[in-house]
Amino acid sequence: MSTALRPSACPGLLRIVPALDGGICRIKLAGGAISAAQAVAVAQAAERYAGGVIEATNRANLQIRGIGEQQSALIAELLAAGLGPSTAAGDDVRNLMLSPTAGIDPQMLIDTRPLAAQILGTLQNHPRFHQLSAKFAVQLDGGEALAMLDHHHDLWLSAFAGVDGPCLAFGLAGCPVDPPLGAVALEHGHRLLVAVLELFLDRARPEQTRMRHLLADYSAAELLARLDLPLLEIEAWARPTTPAGLHIGSHPQVGGGRVYVGAVTPLGRLDPTLLRGAARLASEWGDGNLRFSPWQSLLLPNVRAEDGPEVCRRLEQLGLLCSADRALAHLVACTGSSGCGKGLADTKGDALQLAALLQRHARTLEVHLSGCPRSCACAHVAPATLLAVGPGRYDLYLRDAGQPGFGALHARNLSIEAAGALLDARPRSNLDA
Known part of the structure; x- marks a missing residue:
């Protein structure tokens, strides 16, 4: 693969990004899937060429951390295992989220995997789409019971049963629980994706890297009017939510x-x-x-x-x-100060301490610990967020639809013990998993 990679702050398989604990390599998995043999190859590469730390990301990908000087050898080993893009320039844009139970979910309306393969092929092999930001992302939802519905995507498509067969509702800069902009028949799903991405690249200024940026200049109706597609209207929309615990x-x-x-x-x-x-x-x-x-x-x-x-x-x-029932299963924490120069606290260590405190009282709360305001570990707003302000010290935010960012500030400069006591004292609510 000789195609030059464009500069980006986001790691990829072919681009190792430096951090405090060494280089980071992100391995993008098609629909989150990986064979046992490929998983062994990832384990071997992390052992041979890095510090042995592997991360599961909130986009269903894998990362290897602590990579040393043998970056080329690590990349070659992962490419040989079939974990790379079909074209080097296509690595950045392989950002398509599916349900982890695509094709096997009892509630699914369609098996999304054939369309997903078509979309991934287009993203990687259509040179113009290589101009998209490495953060530009698409979600394809087949109506599964197990589906992440809170992560915002630049384009989302969600299956529903139409009068004449399966259809795809769609929206921009949102997620499938939002009101859709319209719908297309399933057979037009790939055509819709291509049309939306080409329209974005036609209209977006260089600094507008995400769909939400373009929507600041154009209304959704203006963009829809430029799509040469047979669009369907949707009279009512209610995507069923995901019951808690289906991933455990x-x-x-x-x-x-x-x-x-x-x-x-x-x-x-x-x-x-x-x-x-x-x-x-x-x-x-x-x-x-x-x-x-x-x-x-x-x-x-x-x-x-x-x-x-x-x-x-x-x-x-x-x-x-x-x-x-394990409190730790419901906590999310970024890399923190042990591996990231922006992290103000050891979020991983503090999360372990918080989990032990909550477990004593059999509380399983959805809590996000973030070492800085960037919120790298959580792509949606958690019910409770602890934002580091210094080593072992956090501000506590509670999710509030009327407040931007992490939500409403509830308390400042808490120790983990104090944060745990505050969270434990709250009545059973939407904080509980």
Whole structure:
């Protein structure tokens, strides 16, 4: 792959970005899926060429941290495992989110994987789309019960049952719980994507890298009027929300007799031994594949229903979290000051301390610990956010639809003990997972 990469602050497989703890390589997974053999290759590369730290991201990708001088060798090994883009310039734009249960979810209206493959091929192989920002992202939702519906995307498409067959509702700079702008028949889904991306590149100024920036200059109606497509109107829209906990534990797949088993990676962190162990379980008990999720969890699909409890037990033995009763399974924390120059606190260590405090009182709260205002670890606003203001000190925000950013400021300059006490004292509410 000789195509030159454009400058970007975002890591990719072909672009190693420096951090306090070494280089970061981001491996973008198609629909979050990776074979057991590829997972072993990631574990081996992290061991050979880095510090052995592997992260599951909130976009269902993997990252290797602490990469040293042998960057070229690491990239070559991952490319040989089939984890790279079809074209070098296409690496940045492989930003398509699916449900981690695409194709196997009992509630799905369509199997999104064929259309997803078509979209990913176009993004990688259409030279003009390589101009898109490395943060520009698309979501394709098949109506699954397990779907991340809170992450905003530049373009989202969501399946529903039309009068004449499956259709795709769509929207800009939002997510499938928002009112859609319109809809197309399923067979026009790829054409819609191409038309929207070309319209964005036609109209956006160089500094306008995201769809929300373009919508500051043009109304959605103005943009829709420029789409040469047979658009459908939607009289009513109500995307069913995702029940809590479907990414953790054993859950039925479509067709009966099989389950997928979900396990949370503690604070998004894995090591080579853990990843190898999960890959081995996927080969021995499943179909030889793993799926990562935007909840920083992994799924083993196509496990026999009667084997689900044993697979959960073995995943727990590896150090993963298979029970929604574990407080740690509901906490999110960025890299923090141990690996990031912008981090003001050791968020990972503080999150472990907070989890222990909450576990004593059997509280499972959705809490996000962020080392700085950039909110790298959480792509949506959590019910509670602890924003670091110094080592071991945090401001507490509670989600409020009427407030921008993290929400309403509830308390300042708290220790982890004080934050834990405040959170534990709150009545059972939407903070509870």
